[in-house]
Amino acid sequence: MENLALHLEVHHDELEQIHCKHCGAIVPSSRSDLFCCSGCSAVYRLLSEAHLDGYYRLRDEAGVFRRPAPVHPLAEQLNSPQPFLFLDDLEFRSELGIETFFPKVQFYLEGIHCTACLWLIEKMPEILPQELVSARLDIQNSVVELAFTENGSLSAVATYLDQLGYRPHPLFTQKQKDDLIKRESRTMATKVALAGALSGNIMIFAIAIYAGATGFIKDHFDWIILFLSLPVFFYSATPIYYNAYKAIAHRRWSVDIPIVIALVAGFITSVYSVATGGDQNYLDSLTGLIFLLSGSRYFLLRLQKNAFDGMQFSESFYPAKILRNENEYVWVKDLKAGDVVEVPPGLRIPVDGMVVRGQSHVNESILSGESLPKKVIEREEVFAGAYNLDAPLWIRVSVSGDQTRIGKIAKEIQKFEIHRNDTVKLAEKVAKGFTLAVLVWSAAVFIYFSRTHSMFDSFQRVLAILIVSCPCAFAIATPLALIQAFQVLMKRGVYMKDPNEIEKVASIQAVAFDKTGTLTEGVLEVEGVEWQGGVPSALKNYYLGCVRALEESSKHPVGRALSRFSDFTLGAEKTELRVGQNIEVVGLGVSGVIDDQRFEIKAHPGLSGSSIRSALWCDSRLLAVFSLKDRLHGDAKQVVDALKEKKMAVWMISGDLAAPAQSIATELGIQSERVLSASSPEGKAEWLAQHPGTLYVGDGANDGLALSQASMAIAAHGALDISMKAANIYLTHHSLKGVLDLFTVSEETRKILKRHLIFTILYNGTTITLATMGLLNPLIAAVLMPVSSVLILISTRVGTRKLRRLKWAS
Amino acid sequence: MGILIVLVPLALLLGFFFVGVFLWGVKSGQCDDLESPKHRMLLEKDD
Numbered sequence: 090m091e092n093l094a095l096h097l098e099v100h101h102d103e104l105e106q107i108h109c110k111h112c113g114a115i116v117p118s119s120r121s122d123l124f125c126c127s128g129c130s131a132v133y134r135l136l137s138e139a140h141l142d143g144y145y146r147l148r149d150e151a152g153v154f155r156r157p158a159p160v161h162p163l164a165e166q167l168n169s170p171q172p173f174l175f176l177d178d179l180e181f182r183s184e185l186g187i188e189t190f191f192p193k194v195q196f197y198l199e200g201i202h203c204t205a206c207l208w209l210i211e212k213m214p215e216i217l218p219q220e221l222v223s224a225r226l227d228i229q230n231s232v233v234e235l236a237f238t239e240n241g242s243l244s245a246v247a248t249y250l251d252q253l254g255y256r257p258h259p260l261f262t263q264k265q266k267d268d269l270i271k272r273e274s275r276t277m278a279t280k281v282a283l284a285g286a287l288s289g290n291i292m293i294f295a296i297a298i299y300a301g302a303t304g305f306i307k308d309h310f311d312w313i314i315l316f317l318s319l320p321v322f323f324y325s326a327t328p329i330y331y332n333a334y335k336a337i338a339h340r341r342w343s344v345d346i347p348i349v350i351a352l353v354a355g356f357i358t359s360v361y362s363v364a365t366g367g368d369q370n371y372l373d374s375l376t377g378l379i380f381l382l383s384g385s386r387y388f389l390l391r392l393q394k395n396a397f398d399g400m401q402f403s404e405s406f407y408p409a410k411i412l413r414n415e416n417e418y419v420w421v422k423d424l425k426a427g428d429v430v431e432v433p434p435g436l437r438i439p440v441d442g443m444v445v446r447g448q449s450h451v452n453e454s455i456l457s458g459e460s461l462p463k464k465v466i467e468r469e470e471v472f473a474g475a476y477n478l479d480a481p482l483w484i485r486v487s488v489s490g491d492q493t494r495i496g497k498i499a500k501e502i503q504k505f506e507i508h509r510n511d512t513v514k515l516a517e518k519v520a521k522g523f524t525l526a527v528l529v530w531s532a533a534v535f536i537y538f539s540r541t542h543s544m545f546d547s548f549q550r551v552l553a554i555l556i557v558s559c560p561c562a563f564a565i566a567t568p569l570a571l572i573q574a575f576q577v578l579m580k581r582g583v584y585m586k587d588p589n590e591i592e593k594v595a596s597i598q599a600v601a602f603d604k605t606g607t608l609t610e611g612v613l614e615v616e617g618v619e620w621q622g623g624v625p626s627a628l629k630n631y632y633l634g635c636v637r638a639l640e641e642s643s644k645h646p647v648g649r650a651l652s653r654f655s656d657f658t659l660g661a662e663k664t665e666l667r668v669g670q671n672i673e674v675v676g677l678g679v680s681g682v683i684d685d686q687r688f689e690i691k692a693h694p695g696l697s698g699s700s701i702r703s704a705l706w707c708d709s710r711l712l713a714v715f716s717l718k719d720r721l722h723g724d725a726k727q728v729v730d731a732l733k734e735k736k737m738a739v740w741m742i743s744g745d746l747a748a749p750a751q752s753i754a755t756e757l758g759i760q761s762e763r764v765l766s767a768s769s770p771e772g773k774a775e776w777l778a779q780h781p782g783t784l785y786v787g788d789g790a791n792d793g794l795a796l797s798q799a800s801m802a803i804a805a806h807g808a809l810d811i812s813m814k815a816a817n818i819y820l821t822h823h824s825l826k827g828v829l830d831l832f833t834v835s836e837e838t839r840k841i842l843k844r845h846l847i848f849t850i851l852y853n854g855t856t857i858t859l860a861t862m863g864l865l866n867p868l869i870a871a872v873l874m875p876v877s878s879v880l881i882l883i884s885t886r887v888g889t890r891k892l893r894r895l896k897w898a899s
Numbered sequence: 900m901g902i903l904i905v906l907v908p909l910a911l912l913l914g915f916f917f918v919g920v921f922l923w924g925v926k927s928g929q930c931d932d933l934e935s936p937k938h939r940m941l942l943e944k945d946d
Contacts, residue, residue: 147942204938211939229934271931278925286918293910306903313907391933 110145132254139216141209148205176243176259191222192237196257198250201231209253213246220246233257274390277328281380281387284325287317288376295373311363311370318372322356326379328386342521344564348382350528351375351559358552369549371556374871381565381878389568392575392588424489432482438475441493443468446483452476454606456494456770462646498770498794520560523850527558527857534861546863553860557870562881563849567842569882573889574838581830582822590817592842593801594835596782600732600828603773603787603795604743604750607805607825608757609719613646613701615654619714632712633658635688636705639679647703648679650717651690678703719749721756724825729757731829739763740783742773742795774798786828787816803828834892841888845881852877 111129124130136142176182179189198210207226210233214221220241226233235246250257294310294317302310329345329352336343355371362369412431413419421439424430429445432438438451450462455474462478465471471484473493490496531551538547575588585591602608620629637655640648678691686707693702693714705712729739740763743750750766765776773795777785785792785799796802796815804816805825820827856873859865924930 204941207935207938208942225935227932227935228938229932271928274931275925278930279922282921282925283918286914286921290911290914306900313911317911 129254131252135252136209141212141216144205144209147208148203176247182243190239192241192243193234194237194243194259195232195234196247196250196259198226198231198233198255198257200255201226201228204228206255210250210255213249217246217249277383277387277390280325280328281383284321284376284380284383287321287325288373288380291317291373291376295370298370308366311366314370314372315360315363318359318376321376321379322352325383326352328383329379342524344520344560344567347520347524347527348378348559348561348564351556351561352379354552354555358549358556369552371871374874377875378559378561378878381875382561385565385568385572389572389588392572422490424486426486426488428486429483430486432477432484434477434479434481436477437473438471438477438482438484439473440484440486440489441470441472442484442486442488443470444482445485447481449480449482450478451482452478501774501794501797520563520846523560523853527554527853530857530861531555550860550863553865553870554857557856557860557865557873558853559874560849560853561874562852562877563845565878566845566881566885569885570838570841570845570889573885573892574834577889577892578830578834581827582820582824583827583830583834584819584821586817586819590801591835591838594784594832595839597737597784597801599738599740599780599783601740601742601777601780601783601785601799603785603792603805604741604745604753605719606788607722607786608725608741608753609721612720613650613717614720615650616716616718618654619716621711621713624712630659632705632707635683636690638683639681639688639690647701647717648690651703651715654715719753721753722825726757728825728828729759732832733758735832741765742768742776742785744768744770744773770794784828786825803831837892841885841892844888845884848881848884849877 107123109129110123111133122130124133136144176194182189182192200206201210207228210226211224213224213235218238220237222236222238222241224233224235237243237246247257247259291314294314297310298307330349332343333345333349336346352375355375359370359372359375361367413424413428415429415431424440430440430442434449444465444467446467448464448466451465451471452462453472453475456472465482471482472495473489474495491500531554534554535547535551538550571588571591574591575585578585578591624632633655636651637659640652640655678689680687680689680691682688687709689706690703691706693704701717702714703717704714732739739759741750741754741757741759742765745766747764747766750764751761754761754764765773768776770792771794773792774797777783777795777798777800781800783799784801784803785795786803786805787796788805792804793815796804801818802816803818803820805820818831856865856870860870
């Protein structure tokens with residue numbers, strides 16, 4: 090049964106807005122069908138023909154886990170399909186350790202956002218049974234593991250995924266790192282589970298003793314408890330010891346230090362007590378503590394395993410093989426200086442080099458942030474990473490791989506990924522003094538009491554103090570508070586790689602924004618039309634129709650802007666203009682013949698402020714001048730104002746010229762001294778390195794280096810994968826308000842943590858006093874520890890409930 | 900109270916057994932992805 094939706098003709102009502110049947114976006118009035126773009130209608134058709142329209146029913150019913158999908162930022166300019174053929178090359182596969190028969194490959198998929206996607210992806214083996222045996226999607230990381238049939242075609246499956254709207258990026262080189270992460274996570278899980286199981290079983294025996302068991306039973310149960318606790322102390326607790334050791338080695342304080350002291354003191358006391366038949370068996374509380382502590386940290390660790398780790402600069406694989414010297418296909422990595430390669434349109438230029446033949450437009454936004462295509466002709470330099478847009482180019486290689494500008498940048502980013510983890514935690518500052526105070530006090534107590542009481546008694550008091558002063562409640566509650574904050578942010582579309590960074594926001598004093606694509610939409614828009622005198626109004630619509638006809642298939646940003654403008658102005662009016670001799674002129678223009686008149690649209694000289702001008706000519710007579718501008722992001726002014734209210738210095742860094750940069754700055758209220766223009770990627774990074782305490786928000790790949798150098802970095806919506814790798818925070822909504830949300834959540838979380846710290850200090854202060862006075866019965870001490878933990882856990886839940894109900898920026 | 904001689908080792912054995920089962924589960928990768936099964940559960944299987 091043919092799907093009706095594919096054949097409906099729609100008339101646009103002024104009042105009603107039609108939503109795309111596939112993606113839900115608003116359908117422009119120039120379209121007469123139910124889809125927002127040809128991409129969506131293609132997917133819809135694909136799904137209908139394969140009888141998979143259950144997808145839509147599921148999406149509307151299940152509706153859970155909606156997450157806006159990252160879209161390839163150059164989607165408009167690139168129309169050629171991404172070639173996946175290299176995936177089938179056996180030599181290539183064996184080099185990367187993929188089996189020849191029944192291969193298993195992992196892909197990162199763009200655009201996964203809901204349960205229906207999961208359903209669709211995992212149904213693929215039914216749709217393509219010749220190629221696939223199984224498909225398993227990890228919805229959180231957007232990674233699908235595909236198991237192919239004996240001779241399954243990787244490229245066929247990859248192409249199909251692409252057509253469905255999930256652009257796949259193969260993930261092979263990360264295999265070793267992935268395995269390491271997986272193993273670490275599994276080891277942690279084992280340690281936590283063991284601690285939980287054993288401490289639970291210990292409690293079964295301990296309860297008997299608390300209930301008053303004596304003699305034979307008590308003695309033996311004591312020993313059983315001791316044996317059960319050994320794996321917990323010597324296996325499950327090792328991360329705690331390791332953290333404390335690392336902190337001491339770096340002369341830092343860590344909350345693990347007093348915990349280790351408490352554990353060691355408690356263990357010694359308990360062992361001694363069991364051996365001598367005494368009463369001070371703390372092992373049940375201590376093992377419970379180890380379980381709760383490692384448990385909460387484990388959950389925090391799981392959140393850090395994010396999709397952005399799995400992503401790499403995988404696009405450097407396209408094209409993996411390229412035609413060299415007109416006769417052989419070679420791997421990009423085998424290219425040498427002096428080779429001449431042919432780069433067809435739609436692909437990334439894989440090397441830095443010089444054009445020896447051919448003319449085309451390239452998009453160098455990855456390096457310059459400039460989204461306008463640049464014309465290149467012979468003898469001009471091109472750089473690796475740029476997209477070749479129109480026509481084939483023959484390029485002589487200067488450098489390739491790591492030596493290219495983009496390669497160097499990628500390497501720099503990788504270097505800085507590691508050194509990111511010096512977060513300043515609130516706990517460190519206050520509690521440092523506290524630990525020292527406790528140690529000094531214990532020593533004092535020992536010395537004082539040993540004069541009047543027995544050594545043993547004094548020792549007992551000191552041990553009780555050490556155990557009871559353990560800030561375990563705080564240590565357990567902190568990761569949980571961070572997890573809650575992280576989840577709240579995630580719901581707002583702010584993805585963090587490392588939840589520990591939430592506290593870091595407090596040390597930020599300045600916020601710097603990239604201009605193109607972050608503060609602006611990165612899309613040109615027609616600001617206004619200046620019709621020349623002598624153009625009759627009756628003909629205006631006709632001329633706009635000509636513009637539309639001429640620019641219909643243009644991939645150029647100016648062309649698309651003009652096309653959208655004419656669409657919008659003319660509305661649903663359909664024109665039957667036939668264009669003959671349509672040529673795209675080298676430069677900024679097109680020309681064609683309509684109704685025997687020669688029309689030309691080309692660049693109009695004279696930039697005014699940040700506007701670009703384009704003019705419509707007819708038979709050499711100027712009809713109209715269009716001024717185009719990169720539109721400001723809707724939220725930009727609001728966000729800048731809010732940040733200024735928070736006493737943040739707001740800066741703007743741009744790769745663009747001074748004039749357009751300044752004009753946007755003025756519009757946003759950014760002081761002109763705080764504007765940097767004409768910055769190269771390296772320049773931006775250097776400035777950020779010299780200005781610590783700055784939060785940088787950027788999007789283009791040319792921001793990658795800058796993002797990795799900033800104290801804190803946010804990759805805005807639409808960022809390329811290299812930026813996502815360099816930044817720690819990613820905004821999935823097309824809105825800058827995520828930046829404000831980050832500040833809000835961080836402030837609230839710090840308040841909660843501060844409250845916990847105060848509680849811990851007061852509580853510990855009281856119990857230490859009691860322990861000093863010898864009033865602390867070991868039984869009571871042992872019970873107080875979990876009680877305080879529970880109290881703080883409740884406080885965390887209550888505190889973050891407020892967080893979730895906070896009034897939001899949007 | 901003599902029954903404890905049987906119950907205590909039995910309880911411990913049971914405990915170890917379940918810990919063993921859990922460890923096997925972790926090793927076979929069941930705990931790697933905790934998010935997708937939640938969604939997968941809700942989908943209808945048309946077997």
